Amino acid sequence: MVGLARLTTAVVPPIEEMASMEMNPQQMADRARELQDRVVPQIDEARQNIVDLNNRVVSFIRANPGTCLLGAVAVGFLVGRIASRR
Numbered sequence: 001m002v003g004l005a006r007l008t009t010a011v012v013p014p015i016e017e018m019a020s021m022e023m024n025p026q027q028m029a030d031r032a033r034e035l036q037d038r039v040v041p042q043i044d045e046a047r048q049n050i051v052d053l054n055n056r057v058v059s060f061i062r063a064n065p066g067t068c069l070l071g072a073v074a075v076g077f078l079v080g081r082i083a084s085r086r
Contacts, residue, residue, distance in 0.1 A: 023031070061068045
């Protein structure tokens, strides 16, 4: 979530600034490239964090299949109970 917050703070102010200013097309293209240069590394970092998290989860599931199965049954039971009340 921290990565998303950094991404949002990197993107929103420049977009608001661009919307409030009058620019010619070349200036807008330059600003868009600058924005892209700032955002792409953060997106790549977020993507890598998701891949790392997925690898850890898969490793945990492979190391503890019984625990994960019991957890899934418990979650399914709770969701079923909540859904049946409506």
